[in-house]
Amino acid sequence: MRGDVGVDGQATEEEKDVAALEADKAREQLLRGRTYLGRELLTWMLWRSESTEPLFEHGETPVHVHFAGRITLKGALGEVTELSAKGTLAPYSDQVKRALAAGLLVHNARLNLTAGERSFEVSLDAEHLDVKAAKLPELMTEEEDDREQERLSLSDLLGDLVDGCIRAFLAARVTKSWNKQTVPAMRAWMEEAA
Secondary structure, three states: OOOOEOOOOOEOOOOOOHHHHHHHHHHHHHHHHOHHHHHHHHHHHHHHHOOOOOOEEEOOEEEEEEEEEEEEEEOOOOOOOEEEEOOOOHHHOHHHHHHHHOOOEEEEEEEEEEEOOEEEEEEEEOOOOEEEEEEOOOOOOOOHHHHHHHHHHHHHHHHHHHHHHHHHHHHHHOOOHHHHHHHHHHHHHHHOOO
């Protein structure tokens, strides 16, 4: 016998069903195939954030997005298929814009989301639109029970803000003007650095 053996001396490793393996592969390809949408989202957010205008409103509060720190770009073709840049203004640098113009898209990034007086730092990943790390604003309350409730409330607000970014992108992405106006405007922005 090879592999793990249980207390009864029998192999603990089950043979994988061929159909289940194929279904797992198909599911993974589907998820990876949709990665482009997450990359388009983050690239669009980078383009929109440079204008310093609010990306959307949460309730009646404008939400501003600013890219800060590390950014990773990925692409499928070309001489360079992955590029990472670090630095305070790295996401807005000419090097990043040139890489975007060459066909790379934002794969993960560190963002500041500001809604009113509240500012959140979050790392987003395009593959599954996962929040990889988050830093909540300073807590205002003194009591321990109240602090826990405030942290939960801030976590919910952060989730709402990330969802709002996605909704704003999808609202722009499904319009007829996406291919006619938005994409050419983004291309012109990327090619400014060339």
